[in-house]
Amino acid sequence: MRVWPWLLALAFTLWVLLPIYLIALSAFSPREAVYAWPKAFLPGSLSLETLRFFFGVEGVWRATATSLVVAGLTVAFSLLLGAPAGYALARFPFPGRDAFRVLLILTRAFPIVVLALPLAVLFLRVGLYDTPLGVALVHTALTLPFAVLVSASLFLSIPKELEEAAWTLGCTRTQAFVKVVLPLALPGLAATAIFAFITSWNEVFAASVLTLQNKTLTAYLLTLLDESPLPFKFAGGFFLVVPALVFLFLVRRYLFTLWGISHR
Amino acid sequence: MGSIRVENVVKRFGKVEALKGVRLQVQDQEFLVLLGPSGCGKTTLLRIVAGLETPTQGEVYIGERRVTHLPPRLRGIAMVFQNYAIFPHLTVYENVAFGLRMKRRPEAAIRQKVREVAALLRIEELLERYPAQLSGGQRQRVAVARALAVEPEVLLMDEPLSNLDALLRLEMRAELKRLLKETRTTTLYVTHDQVEAMSLADRIAVMRQGEIVQLGTPTEIYHHPADTFVGGFIGNPPMNFLPVVAEGGQVVLDGLRLPSPAERGPLLLGIRAEDLEVFPEPVEGGFAARVLVVEPLGPHLQLTLEREGTTFRALADPGFAAAPGATLYLRPKEGRVRFFHPETGKAL
Ligand SMILES: Nc1ncnc2c1ncn2[C@@H]1O[C@H](COP(=O)(O)OP(=O)(O)OP(=O)(O)O)[C@@H](O)[C@H]1O
Ligand SMILES: [Mg+2]
Numbered sequence: 001m002r003v004w005p006w007l008l009a010l011a012f013t014l015w016v017l018l019p020i021y022l023i024a025l026s027a028f029s030p031r032e033a034v035y036a037w038p039k040a041f042l043p044g045s046l047s048l049e050t051l052r053f054f055f056g057v058e059g060v061w062r063a064t065a066t067s068l069v070v071a072g073l074t075v076a077f078s079l080l081l082g083a084p085a086g087y088a089l090a091r092f093p094f095p096g097r098d099a100f101r102v103l104l105i106l107t108r109a110f111p112i113v114v115l116a117l118p119l120a121v122l123f124l125r126v127g128l129y130d131t132p133l134g135v136a137l138v139h140t141a142l143t144l145p146f147a148v149l150v151s152a153s154l155f156l157s158i159p160k161e162l163e164e165a166a167w168t169l170g171c172t173r174t175q176a177f178v179k180v181v182l183p184l185a186l187p188g189l190a191a192t193a194i195f196a197f198i199t200s201w202n203e204v205f206a207a208s209v210l211t212l213q214n215k216t217l218t219a220y221l222l223t224l225l226d227e228s229p230l231p232f233k234f235a236g237g238f239f240l241v242v243p244a245l246v247f248l249f250l251v252r253r254y255l256f257t258l259w260g261i262s263h264r
Numbered sequence: 265m266g267s268i269r270v271e272n273v274v275k276r277f278g279k280v281e282a283l284k285g286v287r288l289q290v291q292d293q294e295f296l297v298l299l300g301p302s303g304c305g306k307t308t309l310l311r312i313v314a315g316l317e318t319p320t321q322g323e324v325y326i327g328e329r330r331v332t333h334l335p336p337r338l339r340g341i342a343m344v345f346q347n348y349a350i351f352p353h354l355t356v357y358e359n360v361a362f363g364l365r366m367k368r369r370p371e372a373a374i375r376q377k378v379r380e381v382a383a384l385l386r387i388e389e390l391l392e393r394y395p396a397q398l399s400g401g402q403r404q405r406v407a408v409a410r411a412l413a414v415e416p417e418v419l420l421m422d423e424p425l426s427n428l429d430a431l432l433r434l435e436m437r438a439e440l441k442r443l444l445k446e447t448r449t450t451t452l453y454v455t456h457d458q459v460e461a462m463s464l465a466d467r468i469a470v471m472r473q474g475e476i477v478q479l480g481t482p483t484e485i486y487h488h489p490a491d492t493f494v495g496g497f498i499g500n501p502p503m504n505f506l507p508v509v510a511e512g513g514q515v516v517l518d519g520l521r522l523p524s525p526a527e528r529g530p531l532l533l534g535i536r537a538e539d540l541e542v543f544p545e546p547v548e549g550g551f552a553a554r555v556l557v558v559e560p561l562g563p564h565l566q567l568t569l570e571r572e573g574t575t576f577r578a579l580a581d582p583g584f585a586a587a588p589g590a591t592l593y594l595r596p597k598e599g600r601v602r603f604f605h606p607e608t609g610k611a612l
Contacts, residue, residue: 161349164316167336168343169414170366183353 020241026234027051034231054235057228063220066132067201070216073136074143074200075193081140082147083189087177089148090155101152104145112142116209123210130212138210139200147192154188155181198244266327266340266417266450267292268313273322275308275474282308284474285322290418293448299461300471301497306454307422309471313452314343314420326418337366342411344421348403350395356406357391363414381409384443401432408440412447419444419451425460437463458498462486470494488602492609495534495602501566504540504576506533507606515603518551520595525603525612532604534611539600540578542567543593544585550595558586567592 026034030047054060089097119138120129128134158181166176182189207219215223221236228236268290275283282305290296298306311317313324315336323332331339342363350359357378364374382388385405395403404424411419424440425433441464444451455461461468462482470478470485478490489495495503508515508531510524515531524531543550553569553576560566565580569592578594586592603612 159347159349161345161347162351164314164336165343165345165349165351165410166362167316168314168341169363169410170337172335172337175366180351180353 020245023234023237023241026231027238031231034234050231050235051238054232054239057224057232059220060217063215063217066214067217069132070136070139070207071197071200073132074139075196077136077140078143078147078196079189079193082144082192083151083185085148086151086153087155087181089152091160101149104148107141107145112138112203112206116206119206120209129210130214132214134210135207135216136200138206139196139203142203142206143196143199147196150192150195151185151189154185154192158184201243202240267294267325268418268450268452269323269325270309270313271323271325273309273312273319273324275305275312275317276320282474283312283319286474286476288469288476288479290450290452293450295444295451295453295464295466297461297465297468298452298454298471299458299465299468299498300456302456304471305474306456306471310343310420310422310452310454313418314341315339340417342414342416342419344407344411344419344424346423346426348407348424348427350403350406350410352395354394355391356387356393356395356398359395359406360391360409360413362410367414377413381413384412384446385409400428401436404428404436408443412443412449416449419449421451421453423455424453426455426457433460440464459500462498470497487600488611489534490611492532492534492604495604499536501537501577503534503536503602504578505604506535506571506574506576507531508533519546520549520551522601530606531612532606532609534602534604535576535596535600537566537577538564538579539597540594541597542578542580542584542586543595546593547595550593552591552593555586555588555590555592558588569594 025043027050028046028048029043030045030049031053033044034050088094089101116138123129123134128137162180162184163176166180167173171179201216202218203216204218204222207216208222211219218240221240224236225233268288270286270288273283273286274281286305286309288296288309298309300306308317312319313326315331315334315338319332323330325331326339326341336343351362354362360378360381361374364377369377378391379388382391385408387402387405387409390398390402390406395406398406404427407424425436428436437460453464465482467479467481468485469476470490472493478485478494480488485494486498489498489503492503492505495505506517508517510526510528510531513524513527515522515524515533517533522533541550546552551571553571555567556570556575557568558565559568560582563582565582565584565586567578567580567586569576569578578592580586604610605612
């Protein structure tokens with residue numbers, strides 16, 4: 001009877017999962033297995049050799065540290081700017097509120113490819129070129145629209161009366177926010193944070209164009225990709241994919257509410 | 265002390281004028297109910313007193329202090345919200361203690377006060393629970409406990425019983441009445457349920473379209489409505505209004521003769537259903553009407569009658585024999601007839 005939807009779903013699932021599986025398999029296989037053809041579909045012998053080699057390469061640790069700094073800064077900026085903006089969108093009717101919402105999404109209409117070169121010139125001039133801060137600012141520009149919209153819908157879902165009750169019980173606006181709204185918003189804000197982290201972690205174009213010495217892991221791997229051996233590519237690919245998977249698993253509930261389908 | 269004074273408060277939301285110059289005084293320790301149909305501005309007025317809304321014009325005083333521009337936390341009020349607004353991430357204990365913690369009371373004093381109000385509201389067993397584990401009635405108690413714990417000068421409640429089922433509402437109504445007699449807190453209470461208002465209030469302020477149309481004790485308002493709106497809004501069934509014509513300072517309806525407030529011209533005669541005595545035969549001082557509907561309601565028989573195109577209601581004994589189509593005779597009880605202006609509806 002209704003077998004087609006299931007088949008379709010299965011096809012899509014395989015489409016996504018198969019490459020990930022193969023990458024993971026290769027990352028944990030010894031060198032010879034990576035080069036072997038035809039590929040073994042089941043792990044023959046697991047080994048950490050490939051991963052060990054990956055982390056032994058000059059500059060990988062430094063790039064990982066840079067990636068962490070950039071992603072951390074991106075998370076901080078996204079939350080510190082995005083949450084208050086989302087709160088304002090949720091609680092205060094101001095002229096042009098709906099237009100503002102649309103504008104937020106429109107910012108994503110400018111491809112980063114177009115923006116990166118002028119930005120590189122500008123960053124060179126103001127001394128942000130080749131700094132983690134510079135890259136983090138660009139990444140924040142990418143994540144901020146979502147941070148604002150997600151936290152706006154988050155704050156909308158917290159009844160205003162809870163805040164008002166806190167005011168009548170002796171809270172200032174700030175105290176009410178910290179004692180009542182924040183604890184309730186925390187899971188959603190965490191999701192926003194992880195989203196910002198992953199976006200920054202995976203972004204490669206801006207990070208490549210705007211840095212020279214201080215490359216993030218993705219940008220660094222890109223420069224190495226051509227001349228590096230196959231096992232290294234697999235190990236690097238695996239290391240880039242894992243955070244995204246963990247993130248998706250953690251926030252799938254919030255993503256569903258975000259698109260208007262309620263969870264539970 | 266805990267009195268409230270509202271002076272000429274006007275509130276506009278854009279083009280909507282929610283309050284049109286309201287003046288109201290609630291005495292210390294008084295229980296005053298704001299009563300009116302949906303959308304008449306009750307909640308708006310309450311929120312202005314709470315400081316959750318600022319008036320477009322006018323002033324609010326609590327005790328001797330002018331609080332018009334003070335934030336809620338500095339007004340010495342506590343509020344019970346219609347949906348209770350209990351903090352879902354805190355236990356019942358922490359909810360009740362919330363206001364006390366904000367006042368930086370010592371831990372021992374907080375514990376003692378929480379136990380005290382918990383006992384008053386009979387929620388001692390629930391203190392360790394989270395709001396999600398409570399029933400509607402229990403949440404309602406927690407909301408009241410949280411408000412009373414801070415010992416407010418003034419307690420504000422917005423339809424606190426409207427989310428409960430009918431039986432629980434009756435029970436909580438009696439409970440609230442006992443409680444507020446005990447604590448003697450000045451209370452401003454919003455409802456659109458006239459029975460609730462009659463049962464709880466020291467005085468009722470009846471509102472309509474952003475104005476207070478009558479302020480008085482439940483008895484005054486019930487027996488001497490200021491206009492046909494109040495008479496029709498309060499009481500179940502609503503007050504009957506019969507169009508009559510005065511001549512020579514008298515109103516004559518068959519055998520009924522009443523001195524009229526106007527020398528001549530049309531009037532509305534207002535009489536409550538239970539103030540009409542029903543007879544099967546013509547009586548001295550009675551008028552005739554035809555029965556349309558007979559409803560046995562238990563304690564009495566509710567009759568819907570018709571006379572000269574106007575329908576009205578009367579209550580008879582449960583054993584009274586009446587059938588649709590029959591003619592009955594009705595006599596108003598002594599001193600219960602009111603007259604109203606036929607156009608303005610104002611009492612004469
Ligand atoms: N924030 C607001 N913005 C615009 N109009 C509002 C706002 N709050 C209330 N109003 C309008 O003011 C009028 C009075 O509303 P209010 O909530 O005070 O009525 P109410 O008497 O409490 O009614 P109900 O019994 O339904 O709760 C209504 O016409 C309402 O639409
Ligand atoms: Mg209301």
